[in-house]
Amino acid sequence: MRRFFLFCILALMCNSIFGQWNVSSITDSHLLNTGILVRRYASDIKFINDKVVVSENLVITILDKDILSGFRFFEILNDSLLNESIDSKIFDSEGKKIKNAKVDLFHEKNNGSLLKLVSSKDLSFPLTIELEYKKVSIRIRGILNWNPVKDYNVSVQNASLRLTVIDTSAISYQSNKIPLNSSYVNEDGLFIFIWELADFRAIKKGNSNELPLNELPSVKIMSKQ
Numbered sequence: 001m002r003r004f005f006l007f008c009i010l011a012l013m014c015n016s017i018f019g020q021w022n023v024s025s026i027t028d029s030h031l032l033n034t035g036i037l038v039r040r041y042a043s044d045i046k047f048i049n050d051k052v053v054v055s056e057n058l059v060i061t062i063l064d065k066d067i068l069s070g071f072r073f074f075e076i077l078n079d080s081l082l083n084e085s086i087d088s089k090i091f092d093s094e095g096k097k098i099k100n101a102k103v104d105l106f107h108e109k110n111n112g113s114l115l116k117l118v119s120s121k122d123l124s125f126p127l128t129i130e131l132e133y134k135k136v137s138i139r140i141r142g143i144l145n146w147n148p149v150k151d152y153n154v155s156v157q158n159a160s161l162r163l164t165v166i167d168t169s170a171i172s173y174q175s176n177k178i179p180l181n182s183s184y185v186n187e188d189g190l191f192i193f194i195w196e197l198a199d200f201r202a203i204k205k206g207n208s209n210e211l212p213l214n215e216l217p218s219v220k221i222m223s224k225q
Contacts, residue, residue, distance in 0.1 A: 021128040022095040023061060033202040035067035035153035036060050039128065043146060045076065045221070046164040047171060052077065052144075052223075055134045065125040067153060072112030073105065076144050077137050080107040085135065090117065091128040103129055144221040148178075148197050152210065156200040161219055163193040170224055177217040195219050 021039060030037055039059040046053040054076050062068050075081055088103040101119035108114065117123060148159035160181075165171055168191050181196040197217055203210055 020095050021091045023093040023126050030155050030157060033153060033204045034155040035064035036062055036071060038148060038154060038156040038159060041148045041159035043161045050138060052137050057132045059128060059130045061126055061128045063126045071115055073115055074112040074147050076146060077135060079137060081105060081133055085133050087132040089130040093126050103131060140223060146219040149200060149216040152203045152205050155202040156197055159197040161195040165191050172222045174220045178219055
């Protein structure tokens with residue numbers, strides 16, 4: 001009896017893991033005018049000593065196969081990511097991980113990175129992609145752009161940006177349609193800023209209220225050093 005009970009718990013845990021990115025759980029409001037849905041986009045930027053450390057986890061569901069060919073992953077830092085530094089997973093419509101499938105990035109100068117699916121078999125849509133990476137760069141002058149909404153046909157369920165700095169006088173920031181959720185000083189004396197965007201609906205092209213692409217929700221971080 002105990003073994004059966006443990007087996008049931010294990011089965012429930014497996015189903016929960018498999019179903020995490022189940023497409024059937026997406027609400028109708030998030031599907032409206034949507035080709036790509038950002039399920040989770042968590043970014044962490046640290047200005048520590050003379051370096052910038054960026055860690056990101058991005059989960060997107062591709063609802064329209066044709067849109068994938070033009071979807072660009074915009075990296076926060078200018079220097080290109082290496083495919084070897086990216087951990088990618090692909091899930092089917094039921095949220096089950098597809099074996100022997102991954103994502104490659106093809107960089108276009110000043111225009112982000114194109115996503116390309118690599119698989120030993122044909123993939124059916126919709127499907128979900130998870131990308132995760134960490135990158136360390138020397139401190140740069142200029143602007144770091146955080147853009148959870150890549151285009152008009154993109155909806156966002158949850159996106160958050162966490163910025164950690166030693167000295168607030170070294171940076172400035174400008175938020176466009178993304179609220180600063182909280183800011184505080186942690187136990188190590190570091191300044192923490194957190195922006196969050198939730199339940200953003202895709203904009204229908206041709207709508208009189210359509211925003212220019214450069215006015216979509218974003219956060220700009222300017223380094224003064």
